[in-house]
């Protein structure tokens with residue numbers, strides 16, 4: 001899938017700044033540094049659409065990306081970042097709560113986890129949060145390029161187990177580095193955007 005247009009509409013500090021459109025939205029969630037912004041770039045075939053950083057905590061606000069005036073990806077700050085202040089943590093919680101409870105355009109959530117590691121308590125909480133709001137969830141295991149081929153199956157199985165994933169919640173292996181895994185994710189996301 002390719003887009004003629006992929007652009008950042010706004011970096012929103014609070015709900016007053018959410019864009020006033022009817023475009024369906026899929027939100028990306030996951031730990032800091034897991035590869036959410038890279039995922040957006042790779043999925044959209046762009047290099048610098050979303051800001052990618054080497055140190056965690058790069059994405060601070062809700063970033064809304066318009067894809068061909070059809071779909072919207074919402075990039076969110078990563079959680080689990082130790083150097084965050086208590087005020088910032090509360091602000092993050094409020095921001096996500098506002099988004100999930102009030103944003104009518106939300107259609108689904110992609111939860112990104114690092115393929116090399118066990119999902120954390122925060123990941124489990126995020127998963128339960130989205131289940132509570134009854135939006136479709138898929139999990140993307142990022143940085144698969146860093147996992148030895150012989151370990152891949154085991155790692156994916158472990159992620160499924162720790163997150164207690166249901167049959168209807170798919171898990172996709174993915175690598176931004178190698179640009180692998182996009183197609184099955186689009187096949188899953190498009191019907192969700194269009195639901």
Ligand code: GTP
Pocket residue numbers: 030031032033034035036037038039051052053054055056057058059060076077078079142143144145146174175176177178
């Ligand atoms: P925050 O905005 O801080 O929450 O981070 P993020 O989840 O948006 O992560 P980001 O996309 O900024 O990537 C973090 C780091 O991981 C960068 O150095 C990326 O180059 C690297 N990275 C992202 N995806 C992959 C991948 O698939 N493979 C490898 N090897 N590195 C990746």
Ligand code: MG
Pocket residue numbers: 036037038051052058059075076078
């Ligand atoms: Mg980011």
